Amino acid sequence: MSTATQALTDGWVVAQRNLIKIKRVPEVLVFVLISPIMFVLLFAFVFGGAIDPPGSVNYKEWLIAGIFAQTVVFGATFTGAGLAEDMQKGIIDRFRSLPMSSSAVLVGRTTSDVVYNILSLIIMALTGLLVGWRIREGVVDAILGFALLLLFAYAVSWVMAFVGMLVPSVEVINNASFIVIMPLTFVSNAFVPTETFDGALRTIVEWNPVSTLTQASRELFGNTGGFAPTDAWSMQNPVLYTLIWVGVILLVFAPLAVRQYRLTTSK
Amino acid sequence: MIRASGLTKRYKAVEALRGLDLAVPEGKVLALLGPNGAGKTTAVRCLTTLLKPDAGSATVAGIDVLADPAGARAKIGLSGQYAAVDEHLTGYENLVMVGRLYHLGKSRAQARARELLERFDLSEAADRPSKTYSGGMRRRLDLAGALVAAPPVLILDEPTTGLDVRSRQQMWDVIRELVASGATLLLTTQYLEEADRLADDIVVIDHGQAIAHGTADELKATTGGERIEVVLADVEDRDAAVRTLTEIAVGDVRVSDNGRELSVAVSGRGAGHLLHVLQGFERDSVTVLDAGLRRPTLDDVFLSLTGHATEDAVAGTDDKNKELAK
Ligand SMILES: Nc1ncnc2c1ncn2[C@@H]1O[C@H](COP(=O)(O)OP(=O)(O)OP(=O)(O)O)[C@@H](O)[C@H]1O
Ligand SMILES: [Mg+2]
Numbered sequence: 001m002s003t004a005t006q007a008l009t010d011g012w013v014v015a016q017r018n019l020i021k022i023k024r025v026p027e028v029l030v031f032v033l034i035s036p037i038m039f040v041l042l043f044a045f046v047f048g049g050a051i052d053p054p055g056s057v058n059y060k061e062w063l064i065a066g067i068f069a070q071t072v073v074f075g076a077t078f079t080g081a082g083l084a085e086d087m088q089k090g091i092i093d094r095f096r097s098l099p100m101s102s103s104a105v106l107v108g109r110t111t112s113d114v115v116y117n118i119l120s121l122i123i124m125a126l127t128g129l130l131v132g133w134r135i136r137e138g139v140v141d142a143i144l145g146f147a148l149l150l151l152f153a154y155a156v157s158w159v160m161a162f163v164g165m166l167v168p169s170v171e172v173i174n175n176a177s178f179i180v181i182m183p184l185t186f187v188s189n190a191f192v193p194t195e196t197f198d199g200a201l202r203t204i205v206e207w208n209p210v211s212t213l214t215q216a217s218r219e220l221f222g223n224t225g226g227f228a229p230t231d232a233w234s235m236q237n238p239v240l241y242t243l244i245w246v247g248v249i250l251l252v253f254a255p256l257a258v259r260q261y262r263l264t265t266s267k
Numbered sequence: 268m269i270r271a272s273g274l275t276k277r278y279k280a281v282e283a284l285r286g287l288d289l290a291v292p293e294g295k296v297l298a299l300l301g302p303n304g305a306g307k308t309t310a311v312r313c314l315t316t317l318l319k320p321d322a323g324s325a326t327v328a329g330i331d332v333l334a335d336p337a338g339a340r341a342k343i344g345l346s347g348q349y350a351a352v353d354e355h356l357t358g359y360e361n362l363v364m365v366g367r368l369y370h371l372g373k374s375r376a377q378a379r380a381r382e383l384l385e386r387f388d389l390s391e392a393a394d395r396p397s398k399t400y401s402g403g404m405r406r407r408l409d410l411a412g413a414l415v416a417a418p419p420v421l422i423l424d425e426p427t428t429g430l431d432v433r434s435r436q437q438m439w440d441v442i443r444e445l446v447a448s449g450a451t452l453l454l455t456t457q458y459l460e461e462a463d464r465l466a467d468d469i470v471v472i473d474h475g476q477a478i479a480h481g482t483a484d485e486l487k488a489t490t491g492g493e494r495i496e497v498v499l500a501d502v503e504d505r506d507a508a509v510r511t512l513t514e515i516a517v518g519d520v521r522v523s524d525n526g527r528e529l530s531v532a533v534s535g536r537g538a539g540h541l542l543h544v545l546q547g548f549e550r551d552s553v554t555v556l557d558a559g560l561r562r563p564t565l566d567d568v569f570l571s572l573t574g575h576a577t578e579d580a581v582a583g584t585d586d587k588n589k590e591l592a593k
Contacts, residue, residue: 097343104368
């Protein structure tokens with residue numbers, strides 16, 4: 001078996017183990033499902049009427065893609081925290097004493113977190129539909145939109161996997177991810193239109209991959225309300241620009257995380 | 268089958284291993300005997316590729332563990348000091364997962380899991396999450412995990428620490444079966460008795476170094492073997508008692524400060540000597556409160572090898588049980 005296929009098959013075995021835990025500790029599942037519902041309802045009803053994006057846009061509808069983006073990006077915290085927890089458990093010694101791929105623990109965790117994200121996207125989409133969100137482009141486009149969200153979240157998972165290896169403490173991971181992901185999602189067009197930012201901040205927003213992810217899924221869901229993106233190249237080509245980020249993050253952080261895993265476990 | 272030479276590992280201020288040498292021939296059992304902090308776990312982790320030694324080398328089944336860790340892992344079944352099982356998974360799920368990570372394939376992994384659960388008397392608990400298991404059950408599940416791929420070399424770090432007498436006996440039986448079926452085994456322990464029962468050869472380590480090496484009998488000989496200890500009812504009888512004890516003693520008769528507790532080392536059949544002593548006391552009308560045969564403990568071996576008692580004996584604590592109870 002080649003190294004890559006072995007990493008994938010071993011990773012899938014570890015992912016199944018992580019998924020069993022969802023069944024055994026339903027509290028986690030409740031959190032995974034409740035918090036996206038809460039986000040959708042909170043933003044839709046608290047801010048839904050307060051903010052008025054330009055054009056004839058229905059803010060609630062416009063907002064949903066931003067909430068999707070924010071939630072799945074935050075979901076990466078799970079990856080870091082889950083791994084940090086694993087590293088402190090005895091099971092890691094069993095994994096390490098087996099002739100399995102050394103990236104399997106990481107591949108497994110990032111994979112099972114895709115399943116978490118799929119679940120939370122389904123829940124958010126259903127809640128969204130209840131409060132008036134609609135898919136206005138074709139089904140294929142909508143599926144592409146969800147796929148892009150999952151792909152980007154998967155890449156961010158690897159960043160958090162690296163952080164989880166670097167500081168194997170659940171509390172630190174939670175705080176660190178809050179400090180990094182909070183600004184990343186708020187200095188973006190997820191909740192307020194790009195036009196409302198000025199000067200340097202606007203440039204940051206335009207080139208922030210969370211903005212382009214949001215922009216791309218808005219376009220794919222048909223939720224832009226005919227409202228044109230700003231002139232920056234990133235906003236004009238949001239799908240491509242987001243995919244470039246996904247590629248770069250994976251190329252940089254997947255090897256870094258695997259290397260850090262080996263370092264951490266051989267102390 | 269297992270060979271280590273000059274293993275050295277230092278953690279900041281602590282030199283956990285200071286040039287440890289080991290050799291276990293195929294099909295034999297070596298016990299690594301030492302008190303808390305002696306470096307047993309560190310040695311095990313170096314041999315099982317979990318830890319890179321600062322210096323030294325090791326081979327397992329002819330494979331250099333530093334040059335080819337993955338190859339070595341395929342030959343070793345490890346049961347570490349703390350059970351490496353996933354508490355949310357059932358016993359069955361744990362073993363199937365391990366089997367699949369050994370690349371046995373799904374159906375073979377499942378069959379092997381059932382087989383091992385049966386063998387380790389865990390069939391009834393097979394479908395419960397392992398966090399509901401007792402310490403002994405968890406330990407057995409962990410050992411079962413080590414055996415999934417039927418590896419030729421087994422390394423067990425304190426397999427019976429924290430187990431009650433019955434579970435310990437069970438574990439000993441399991442280990443004997445494994446050896447009978449041809450496995451080469453390295454186990455660590457804090458109990459001379461355990462090493463005595465299971466091992467062909469014993470290496471005593473302290474502060475990261477081997478301080479003695481031999482069979483259980485050889486080691487016990489260094490402490491004078493078994494001892495007879497008596498407690499006299501009346502200090503007046505001391506001289507008569509010493510006279511009788513001298514007849515069978517190897518070396519001097521030790522007398523406590525209060526003059527009522529006497530002990531001697533004996534060689535050969537201790538029970539016969541004890542009988543002789545008691546008959547002598549009967550003849551001289553020496554009354555005893557207590558009389559018995561004591562096997563040398565790790566403490567005795569230690570005392571005679573190093574001139575200091577084990578740290579555990581000094582501190583009188585047993586952190587190990589507390590840790591395991593967690
Ligand atoms: N990760 C670590 N960092 C610092 N010191 C360590 C580490 N691991 C072990 N040590 C030290 O190395 C020494 C040997 O430890 P080791 O765990 O090998 O002992 P042991 O013989 O297994 O003891 P025990 O019977 O308590 O399990 C001890 O002094 C311990 O404090
Ligand atoms: Mg130990």
